Amino acid sequence: MREIFEAELRQVGDDLIEMSRLVESAVTRAGTALLDADHLLAQEVIAADHAIDRLESTLDERCVHLLAQQAPVATDLRVVISALRISASLERMGDLARHVAEVARGRFPGQAVPASTRETFARMQDAAVHVAQRTTSLLETRDVALAAEIEQDDDLLDALHQDTFAALLAPGWAGGPQETIDVTLLGRYYERFGDHAVSVARRVTFLVTGDFEPEPEPATEA
Numbered sequence: 001m002r003e004i005f006e007a008e009l010r011q012v013g014d015d016l017i018e019m020s021r022l023v024e025s026a027v028t029r030a031g032t033a034l035l036d037a038d039h040l041l042a043q044e045v046i047a048a049d050h051a052i053d054r055l056e057s058t059l060d061e062r063c064v065h066l067l068a069q070q071a072p073v074a075t076d077l078r079v080v081i082s083a084l085r086i087s088a089s090l091e092r093m094g095d096l097a098r099h100v101a102e103v104a105r106g107r108f109p110g111q112a113v114p115a116s117t118r119e120t121f122a123r124m125q126d127a128a129v130h131v132a133q134r135t136t137s138l139l140e141t142r143d144v145a146l147a148a149e150i151e152q153d154d155d156l157l158d159a160l161h162q163d164t165f166a167a168l169l170a171p172g173w174a175g176g177p178q179e180t181i182d183v184t185l186l187g188r189y190y191e192r193f194g195d196h197a198v199s200v201a202r203r204v205t206f207l208v209t210g211d212f213e214p215e216p217e218p219a220t221e222a
Contacts, residue, residue, distance in 0.1 A: 005070050008062065012083045015059040017139045019090040020200075022052045024132035026097035027193065031125035033101050034186070035118070039108035045101035052094035059087045082203045086139075089196040089203075093132070096193045103182055112182045114175050120163050124190040127156045131197040138201060142208050147201035154194035161191040 026045050033042035063080050070076075103112045113121045131153045138146040164187035167173060168180060175183065205211065 005066070005076075008066055008070075009076070009079060012059060012062055012066075012080070013139070015055060015062070016083060016086055016090065017136065019052060019055050019059070019087060019094075020132070020136040020139050022048070022055070023090055023093045023097065024129070024136050026052070026094050027100070027125075027128050027132050030097040030100040030104070031128065034104040034112060035122060035125065037104065037108055037111050039105045042101040042105035042108075046098050046105065049094050049098040052091060056087045056091040060084060063087075079207060082207050086200050086203050089199045090135075093135075093193055093196045096189045096196070099189045100186060103186055107178075107182065112186070114179050114183065116173070116175075117164060117167050117183055120160055120167065121186065121190075124157060124160045124187070127153050127160065128190050128193050131157070131194055135197050135200055138204050142204060144205050144208050147205045150197050150201040154198045157191055157194035161187045 026048060029041055030045045032038060033045060063084050066080050106112070131150055134146050134150050134153065137143070138150065164183055168175075168183060173180075
């Protein structure tokens with residue numbers, strides 16, 4: 001019975017890694033679609049989000065089954081509960097990548113990102129991809145040093161998010177209502193993407209060390 005339980009726990013871990021890889025692909029391609037005004041790539045990202053949702057549902061069902069059938073305690077219980085929280089964060093990261101792609105698709109054949117903010121969003125995209133890559137590596141290796149790097153990338157995303165507000169409030173801002181809305185939403189999507197990655201990082205750190213830090217403050221997401 002114990003061998004079956006441990007096999008199920010390994011499958012939970014494998015599912016989380018697969019979810020993270022899908023999220024990594026989604027945010028990488030969504031950012032390319034945004035910056036290159038590639039509506040076909042944006043549509044691919046939007047369609048692929050269903051795979052992340054299905055995997056989350058499968059993983060959650062597996063965890064509920066483990067809780068009901070195996071009644072895990074101590075470390076095993078911590079693993080199962082953490083997996084449920086991590087899968088939820090990864091699913092939201094996938095949704096946020098999809099939102100970026102939806103903005104890119106909605107503005108085709110035009111650019112969703114005005115020229116004055118393009119550099120900021122290019123840097124946000126790079127930081128988000130780094131976050132996603134490190135999140136996958138963290139789930140694969142449980143190397144808590146990567147958790148600190150994810151926090152640093154999130155700090156950069158937060159700073160760049162503030163830069164988008166500075167651009168919108170600058171006297172020289174010449175964007176229309178739609179561009180103003182797009183910049184506001186895109187900045188928020190990237191900022192929240194980083195927050196969810198930090199949540200994953202802190203959950204994994206808790207699994208490894210037993211030390212738990214409060215997760216980033218929840219906020220309403222568009």
